[in-house]
Structure formats: C-alpha cells, structure tokens
Amino acid sequence: MTLVRHTLYMTLRHLRELWRQxxxxxVTLVQPVIWLLLFGALFKRVIEIPGFHSNxxxxxxxxxxxxxxxxxxxxxxxMALIDDLNRGVTARFLVSPVRRExxxxxxxxxxxVVVVIQSLIIVALALIVGASFPGGVGGVAVLFAxxxxxxxxxxxxxxxxALIMRQEEALIGATxxxxxxxTFLSTTFLAANLIPKWMQHxxxxxxVNWAVVAGRTATSANPDWGLxxxxxxxxxxxxxxxxxxxxxxxxxxxxxx
Amino acid sequence: MEYAIEADGLVKSYPKGxxxxxxxxxxxxxGSVFALLGPNGAGKSTAVKILTTLAKPDAGRATxxxxxxxxxxxxxxxxxxxxxxxxxVDIQATGRENLRLQGQIHGIRGRDVEARAQxxxxxxxxxxxxxxxxxxxxxxxxxxxDIAMALAHDPAVxxxxxPTTGLDPEVRADMWSEIGRLARExxxxxxxxxHYLEEADQLAEHVAIVDRxxxxxxxxxxxxxxxxxxxxxxxDLDGEYNGTVTRALTELEAVRDVxxxxxxxxxxxxxxxxxxxxxxQTLESHGVRVASVRVARPSLDDVYLKYTGRxxxxxxxxxxxxxx
Numbered sequence: 001m002t003l004v005r006h007t008l009y010m011t012l013r014h015l016r017e018l019w020r021q022x023x024x025x026x027v028t029l030v031q032p033v034i035w036l037l038l039f040g041a042l043f044k045r046v047i048e049i050p051g052f053h054s055n056x057x058x059x060x061x062x063x064x065x066x067x068x069x070x071x072x073x074x075x076x077x078x079m080a081l082i083d084d085l086n087r088g089v090t091a092r093f094l095v096s097p098v099r100r101e102x103x104x105x106x107x108x109x110x111x112x113v114v115v116v117i118q119s120l121i122i123v124a125l126a127l128i129v130g131a132s133f134p135g136g137v138g139g140v141a142v143l144f145a146x147x148x149x150x151x152x153x154x155x156x157x158x159x160x161x162a163l164i165m166r167q168e169e170a171l172i173g174a175t176x177x178x179x180x181x182x183t184f185l186s187t188t189f190l191a192a193n194l195i196p197k198w199m200q201h202x203x204x205x206x207x208v209n210w211a212v213v214a215g216r217t218a219t220s221a222n223p224d225w226g227l228x229x230x231x232x233x234x235x236x237x238x239x240x241x242x243x244x245x246x247x248x249x250x251x252x253x254x255x256x257x
Numbered sequence: 258m259e260y261a262i263e264a265d266g267l268v269k270s271y272p273k274g275x276x277x278x279x280x281x282x283x284x285x286x287x288g289s290v291f292a293l294l295g296p297n298g299a300g301k302s303t304a305v306k307i308l309t310t311l312a313k314p315d316a317g318r319a320t321x322x323x324x325x326x327x328x329x330x331x332x333x334x335x336x337x338x339x340x341x342x343x344x345x346v347d348i349q350a351t352g353r354e355n356l357r358l359q360g361q362i363h364g365i366r367g368r369d370v371e372a373r374a375q376x377x378x379x380x381x382x383x384x385x386x387x388x389x390x391x392x393x394x395x396x397x398x399x400x401x402x403d404i405a406m407a408l409a410h411d412p413a414v415x416x417x418x419x420p421t422t423g424l425d426p427e428v429r430a431d432m433w434s435e436i437g438r439l440a441r442e443x444x445x446x447x448x449x450x451x452h453y454l455e456e457a458d459q460l461a462e463h464v465a466i467v468d469r470x471x472x473x474x475x476x477x478x479x480x481x482x483x484x485x486x487x488x489x490x491x492x493d494l495d496g497e498y499n500g501t502v503t504r505a506l507t508e509l510e511a512v513r514d515v516x517x518x519x520x521x522x523x524x525x526x527x528x529x530x531x532x533x534x535x536x537x538q539t540l541e542s543h544g545v546r547v548a549s550v551r552v553a554r555p556s557l558d559d560v561y562l563k564y565t566g567r568x569x570x571x572x573x574x575x576x577x578x579x580x581x
Contacts, residue, residue: 002364009361017349020390084347092345092406095309097334098362257312 006099010106014080015113028114032069032122036062040129043189052191059131063143063215064188066119070151071182071208073118074111075175077155078162081107085166091257094250104246108155115151119144134221142218142228149235150211153242160246163253182208187216210234259323261287261414261446262308267317269303269470277303278314279470285448285463290440292461293450294557296572300470301450302342305418308448309339321414335363338407342418346402348392352383355391355402356409363410377405381435397428404435415439417449421456429456436460454557454569464557466564468572473564482555484563487513488529489553490536492522495546505543511535520548529554 018025040058047057054060084090093103123133123140133140158175165171185202186209192200203209214231217224262285269278278300285291293301306312308319310330319326322336339345347355356374365373378387381401386394391402400420407415420436421429437460440447451457457464458478465475474481490512494502502522506515511532512524526532529552540547561569 006362009358013347013350013354013358016354020349087348088341088343088345089347091311091341091343092339093362095311095334095337095339095341096359096362097331097364254311254313257306 003099003101003105006102007105007109010098010102011109011113014107014110017080018110018114028073028118029121031072032065032118033125035069036065036122036125037129039065039189046190046194049194051193054191056131058126058129059133060191060216061189062122062126062131062133063219064186064212066122066143067147067150067208067211067215068183068188069118069122070115070147070211071154072179073114074108074151074153074155075158075179077107077111078158078160078171078175079168081159081162082166082168082171085162085253090253094254100247100250101243103250104156104159104243107159108152108243111151111155112148115148116144119147133219135219135223139219139223142232143215146211146214146218146228146232146235149232149239150207153207153235153239156239156242156246160242160249163246163249166253166256182206185209186212188212207235207238259287260284260320261289262291262319262321262448264304264308264319265317267304267307267314267319269300269307269312269314276470278307278317280317281467281471282317283465283472283475285446287446288444289463290436290447290449290461291463291465292457293448293467294452294454294457294464294561295450295467296452296569296575299452299467299572301452301467302418303470304467305339305341305416305448305450309337309416310334335410336413338410338412338415340400340403340407340415340417340420342422344399344403346391346394346399346406348390348394348399350391351388352378352391352394352402352405353387355406359406359409365410373409377408381405396424397431400424400428400432401435404439408439413444414446414448417447419450419452421451421453433459452569452573454561458557466557466561468561468565474560478557481557481560483527484560487525487527488532488555490522490524490526490529490532491551491553492524492536492540493548493550494520494522495548496520498543498545501543502540502545505539505545506536509535509539 036058040061044057046052047054081090161174162171185199186206187195187203188208210231214228218228265282267278267281270276281300281304293304295301303312307314308321308326310326310333313327321333324332324336326333353374356377357370360370360373378384381404383398383401383405386398391399394402417436421432424432433456436449439445440460449460462477463475464478464481465472497520502517503515506512506524512526515522515524524536533550533552537547537550558569565572
C-alpha cells in the first residue's frame with residue numbers, strides 16, 4: 001500500500017512538472033504527427049513493392065510510429081532524474097522513508113501516461129488520413145499497452161543509466177547510440193519479408209520489434225493473439241528486469257555521495 | 258544515558274584514495290544543539306551523509322535515536338529531518354507542493370498535511386510565496402524552505418549541514434535566530450555542521466572540532482576556550498604606577514603573567530570575568546586609578562589553532578588547494 005501511495009505521489013509530481021512546461025507538451029504532441037506524416041509521405045510507394053501485403057502504408061506505419069514515439073520519449077526519462085540528482089532533490093528523497101521503487105515507478109508511469117496520449121493522437125490522425133484498424137478498439141488498446149510497456153522499459157533503463165552515469169552528456173550519448181539502430185533493426189518501416197535475412201533474426205531479439213509485431217497484429221484484420229501475447233510477455237519480463245536494474249542503481253549513486 | 262546521536266569510529270574513504278573520515282566518534286545528548294566545526298573537506302558532510310543513511314561507512318557504527326543507521330536505515334529515516342548542504346527544494350514545484358509531498362511521504366495525509374504545510378509556510382515567513390514556483394525564491398527563501406521541508410513530519414532529530422553557507426550576512430543572522438528557535442523546541446536534537454566559528458559559538462551547546470576526518474577537541478564552546486588557559490586582561494591605568502601595581506597583583510591567585518608597560522597592564526586569567534573585580538579591588542586598595550578594562554576571550558579560532566597546529570584560514574586554504 002505504501003508503495004502504491006508513494007508511486008502515486010511521485011507520478012503526480014512528474015505530471016505536474018510536465019504540465020508546467022507548455023512548450024515541451026506542445027512539442028511532445030506535435031512530434032508524432034510529424035513522424036507519421038513525414039514517413040508516411042516518404043515511403044508512400046513501398047506498398048507497391050511485390051510482397052508488401054498492405055494497401056495503405058499509413059495503416060501499416062501507424063503502429064510502428066506509436067511504438068517508436070513511445071520509445072523515443074521515454075528513453076530520455078533519465079535526463080530529469082539527473083536534474084534532480086544535481087539539485088539535491090533525489091538525495092532528500094533518499095534520506096526520507098519514500099520507497100526507492102516509487103522513485104523509479106513514478107517517472108515511468110508519467111512516461112506511460114504521455115505514451116498513451118501520444119498514441120491516441122497518432123491513431124486519430126491515421127484514421128483522419130484514411131487508414132483503418134480492422135482489429136478494432138480492442139486491437140488498438142493492445143497496441144497502446146505494448147507501447148506503454150516498451151516506453152516503460154526504456155524509461156527504466158534510462159533512469160538506471162542516469163543513476164550510474166550521473167552526467168547529462170554521457171546519458172545523451174548512450175541514448176542516441178541505441179535509439180536509431182533499434183528502430184531500424186525492426187519492421188517499423190518495412191514488412192519483415194522485405195528486410196535482409198540477418199536483420200530479421202536480429203529483429204526477433206529487438207524489444208522494439210516485439211512491440212511493433214504485437215501492435216500490428218492486434219490492429220490487423222486477423223489478429224494472431226498468440227503472437228501478440230508472447231511478445232507482450234517478453235516485454236513485461238524485460239520491463240521487470242529493467243525496473244530491478246534501475247532500483248538497484250540507487251546503490252551505485254549512494255556509493256558515490 | 259541514551260544518546261540522540263552516536264558515532265563510533267566511523268571510517269570512510271572515497272575512490273582515488275581520499276580519506277574523508279578516519280575514526281570519527283562523538284555523541285550528542287538528546288535535546289541539545291551539537292556542532293561539528295571544521296574547514297571544508299574536514300569530513301563533516303560525510304559524517305552527516307552516514308548518519309542520515311545516505312552513505313555507508315567503510316567501518317565503524319552509528320545510531321540515531323538509538324537506531325542503528327546501517328542495520329535499520331528505514332526506521333532512522335522516519336525519525337530524522339535533513340537539510341543538506343545544497344538545497345533539496347524541487348524548484349519546479351511551489352513551496353506548498355514541496356511541503357505537501359514531504360508530509361505525504363512521511364505518511365501524513367488529507368487535511369493534516371494541508372494544515373501542516375500552511376503552518377510551516379507561516380512559520381518560515383513564506384505564506385505569501387507558498388503558491389509560487391520555488392524557482393523564483395531568493396537564496397534565503399529557498400534555505401528557509403529547506404528547513405521547513407525537513408520539519409514536515411516533526412522529526413526528533415534534525416541534521417543541518419552547513420545551513421548558512423553562501424547566504425548574505427543579514428540572511429545568515431535571520432537563519433541563526435531561526436535555528437536557535439528550533440533548538441529551544443521541546444526535545445529536538447540538532448546536529449549542525451559549519452565552517453563558521455562564529456556560528457558554532459553562537460548556536461551550539463556542544464562543539465566538536467573536526468580535522469582530517471577526526472574529532473580533535475570537544476566540549477562546550479566555553480570549555481574549549483577555557484582550555485586555552487586564560488583570557489587576556491588589559492587594564493589601562495590612569496598614570497604610571499609600575500612598582501606598586503606589580504607587587505599588588507603577583508600575589509593574587511586569580512591572575513598570572515602580570516606585565517606592565519607604561520600605562521598598560523596585561524595579565525592572563527583562567528576566567529577573565531571573575532578575575533576583573535578582584536584585580537580592580539586590589540588596584541583600588543593600593544591607590545591605583547584605572548581608566549578602562551578589557552577582557553579578550555579566546556576565540557574558537559585559537560582553539561582550532563591549538564589542536565590542529567594551524568589556523569582555520571590556513572586549513573581552509575590547504576583544503577581548497579588539495580581539491581583543485
């Protein structure tokens with residue numbers, strides 16, 4: 001109960017912080033729109049490639065953009081934690097009885113809230129420009145859930161690294177290093193049968209691809225629920241590991257003070 | 258007697274071979290104000306970090322309110338309030354939100370937490386600023402906010418790590434009276450670290466001088482100064498009375514080292530305050546007229562010099578050099 005309550009306090013704190021930065025909120029909301037429209041226009045004709053079994057690239061792309069947006073935002077979650085470290089805010093929490101898990105979970109839940117709002121915008125926009133999601137509301141809900149899982153995973157990782165690195169430059173470098181390769185080593189932009197064989201194998205181990213695959217099948221006309229469930233389970237397992245990592249990273253920070 | 262804070266042989270070194278604590282031991286009586294006095298880098302902050310469960314010592318043990326800080330950090334955290342050296346105020350939140358959150362994580366809820374926040378805002382002169390974002394607070398306001406936050410759950414033991422460093426002299430004087438007020442509250446134990454001799458002298462009932470990770474002297478400010486064996490007494494005479502004066506005073510037990518140069522008489526006394534009336538009476542009875550009397554008390558700076566072999570300023574400079 002204490003953990004739930006502490007997590008709630010922390011989540012509200014971070015959401016309030018976000019709300020007070022209207023420009024940041026604006027950019028956060030506009031960014032996925034740009035991605036969807038930009039990539040949608042750029043790759044519009046890839047559906048003409050033989051073997052691309054889809055008749056709307058936007059409909060194919062939308063789940064990928066949802067997942068990508070979730071990851072790209074949550075992966076910067078640790079930056080705010082470094083701010084808190086530098087300002088002594090974290091040290092103050094650590095000498096209070098607040099649960100360490102709540103300090104991480106609060107940040108991640110905030111990211112999850114943002115992810116869901118961004119996802120709503122992307123799906124709404126995709127519908128407006130003519131895409132359809134035959135999987136229906138249930139399928140879209142699964143898409144949101146897996147992106148929230150992926151976002152939370154990256155949020156936890158980012159916070160863990162923030163506690164270990166404690167330096168904005170280092171964290172920026174590490175984050176940039178992994179984001180784009182993970183995006184491109186997946187079926188976000190192209191169907192699996194059209195990307196090189198070795199990439200397909202790599203993608204099988206890529207959590208970004210787990211989320212894309214699960215989200216895409218759930219929103220399709222004939223969802224493969226077994227596939228979606230297995231990928232969601234992988235993501236949940238990975239999230240649990242990353243949460244444990246981030247919570248333990250407080251020890252690394254405390255050794256340094 | 259059960260001590261409110263007890264440190265026993267604390268050792269802590271950091272990577273790169275910096276020894277911050279080298280067997281630090283002290284004990285603080287409940288309800289008292291205790292100061293750890295020393296230059297920057299002497300190990301005071303490290304001691305506070307260990308006692309407040311933020312850091313772990315390499316060796317030694319410590320208790321706060323009788324609770325072992327290493328074995329049971331969570332219970333210690335419920336008992337203490339901490340004002341760290343840097344501010345811990347969330348500058349994106351309002352003062353009230355900061356206080357509310359502190360209260361909430363200590364289990365205070367609903368109407369109680371709102372009332373407590375309001376009470377603290379008023380008490381620290383922040384009532385008008387309470388609903389403004391803390392980013393706009395002045396240095397003094399942020400520091401007051403820090404102390405208010407540390408008091409959110411009415412802790413039995415309060416740690417103040419360099420509470421007035423970096424504040425303007427006026428603001429510092431305000432902080433002193435605020436800390437003094439805290440100390441008089443029933444039952445609160447305050448551990449204060451400072452590198453201002455004046456601050457320790459003014460606020461603390463007990464002072465421990467820290468040098469290179471160890472306590473080198475400890476006692477009330479008065480005791481520490483008294484150990485220097487003597488205040489200096491200066492008497493300006495109303496004329497030259499050399500022979501008479503020396504003869505009259507050397508027999509007194511209250512003073513020693515009597516010297517007269519022209520119209521100035523100098524002597525040392527264990528307790529200048531007590532010696533002065535005796536000296537004056539003796540001089541008067543020998544017909545010596547006195548123009549003025551001055552007693553110079555030894556300062557904590559003198560005490561520091563005595564125990565560490567260097568002046569406080571030299572120690573600070575040395576430390577600055579070492580950390581460069």
